[in-house]
Amino acid sequence: MFLHYIDLGWRSLRRTPTVSFLMVLAIALGIGITMTSLSVYHMMSMDPIEQKSDRLFHPQLQTMDDGNDTWSEDNLPFQLTYQDAQHLAQAPVGRYKAAMLRTGFTLHMENSDVRPFIQNARATHADFFNLFDLPFIYGSAWTQEQADDASPVVVISEALNDKLFGGRNSVGEQFFLDDTAFRVVGVVAPFTTHMKFYDVNNGAFRDHENLYIPFSLIAVMDIDTWGNSNGWKFENIRSMKDKRQSEIFWLQFWVQLDDDAAVKQYGEYLMGYMAEQQKSGRFNRENLQFGLRNVNDWLDYRNVVSEDNEVLVALSFMFLAVCLANILGLLLAKFMRRAPEVGVRRALGASKRQVFLQHIVEVSMLGLIGGLLGIALAQLGLWGVRLTQEYYSPLATMDMTMLLSAPVIAIAACVIAGMYPAWLVCRTTPATYLKTQ
């Protein structure tokens, strides 16, 4: 029966080519525009590390004296001071933990035809790779001993390994970062997500770093951040040593807590730490306060999905509604004109349900064609997005979910629009039309 309905639907669509074309066009435009903005939104709001996003936490400490403001909605600073990050990294609680900051160097090699170039780097603890499930292709992270000695060792990304060493096992090779010779200890697989969720300070969709160096080098090499530093009081900072001892916020920190008990324990640890620091003269405030957000809460808190994008998604769904109203009007016209034919069918024994279903199948076909055309239009739109905003390039694509949902949304929309006309036409009383023929 279904195939028969499809056949009937196809004939009906071909009988009124202009109206069919207009309807397909309307649904295609609606879907095209909606999918363009929805795809970018979808890529932006995607869970970057699905398997453990609820177990990774970014702690925040309210270290400011009473009466000072930061820019966050709950007045907690986004980043940590060096001393706090250092302390939390040594804490006995938390499965894996890593403090980190973004920095960079000039990378150059002896006897190489690779021209010196600037490369972003992340100074962090070895747990970084465990926290974010990054497998090693060659070698491993640096050892605790190397970290303690502040050895100039480096983990590089697969992309950089390809560029410098042609993809071979480069463990043990050397290159210079500024004027220090570093030895490669590991080559790590790339992140599977475009989102730099662990450090959203300078844009959540910038490229991931290609170099990872031990955190202990920050103090030894006087490394400064290439990201944000935010202070809240006047401090006389004349050197990197002053900065490390200051109340400036400039580090990110992530910890893996496997269950609620661990989260609670970690919270208690943070309170205890603050109380202890208060005795030594820091945290001049009445209420000690901390934040502990998991990955998705954190991204939400940091407004990673841009407002513009949310506005666009809302507007494009309203646009889809207009397209639907249009299709509804056209379907009404089309189906009502067919009432006499339906009258005959009803007289010959077709039930209301059958007539209704037949028309729903017909509008679903419209939706399918429109949806497919809409995908093509959305590709055009996304191409425009990539052209205008390079930064969105990795985001302005449709993944499988989006490709599949386009026709689903289109068909659902068409069925909603077709419901009323189909219902009207199935109520046709055969007698009225049989009389005039």
Added chain:
Amino acid sequence: MLEIKPIINALRRSKVGAVLLLIQIAITTAIVSNAAFIIQDRMTYLQQDTGYPEQDIFSLSVMTYGKDRDLSQQFEEDENMLRNLPGVVDAAITNAVPLSGSGSASGMGLKPAPEPGRSVRAGYLMADDHMLNTLGVTLSEGRNFYPDDVIVTQDPNKLPKVAIATRTFADEAFPEGDGLGKMMYIGDRPFKIIGIVDKMKGPWLKDDRPDNVIIFPYIKAETYQHIIIRTEPGQRAAVMQTIEDKMLAAYDKRVITNVIAMDEDKRQYNASDTLMLRMLMVLIVVLVAITALGIFGLTLFNISKRTRQIGTRRALGARKSDIIRYFMVENTLICAGGLLLGCTAAILMGQQLLQRFSLPALEMQYVAGTALMVLVMTLLAVIFPARRAAQISPSVATRSI
């Protein structure tokens, strides 16, 4: 005269078509007025005057890794080399590039710390006496730096004693408008405002105070440094092309990156606004087209349903113009209802956007303008089908009864 009563009666009997039309007009009005307003808002932002001859300026970044030369001296030589290049007007080493989206800002105190007092935040540039000429801005009051105002040092304890500020900054710090010659403080270190520039944007156009800019005569040569260059009109592309080689020829243990024209830099910084602008424009155009098409289609449908009725009216003596007028009035009525609903929706939507997102409050003239445009569009979309209806021959009414 306008037969409003019979029209309303007729509409009551076939509600669906009218309601559909009404909804379309309402949503269209709501979306278009808000989108047009956002577009206008972004346009003003994107087209603002930055105070710089953007088409003649470009910048580059230098990352030095060699340790065998004195950085300050190297940069001094670089500046001289660059200033003497053919096609170059002037060049200056700086800590930050205006309009680029990256730089430094700090609160400048009216009292020395730790004395309590107001402080005014400003993006600051650190460069020598060539900076004003390089940026192509002129002083409206006071004087430029003298060469001996400029402090070239690696010692963090030496700080500049004078500064040039924008009018906006000076007026915010000294609301009387007499900022020239006044003292201000970075922490506990004093400096004097010796010159005022009327218009000069800082590193961040999206800052809540993009006009608060201050220039210090100070060069602390860092391993990562920016250089701004202004060229003769039309010479920029040629100079940009050879600049990396020229810089590396002067000293090769460094990397030259980010060689970028100022207008391009600004474009990249603003790319998300341009994107929003374009998306909204596409949305509006397609939306208006679709709505017009919808009205067109629905009127055609209404007419085809009423062919016999129209024929009867014509047979009873109605002129063609009466028929056309009938449909025009009918549509205007529906449109008026839709506009009423749409304007309310537009205002509510504007309030929602204002509350949830950092968008300014919707201005009423956008709602009014959109309503007018939608009305005109509706009438245009109706004329053709109405004229077709008027062509219906009276004989239709007498057939097949």
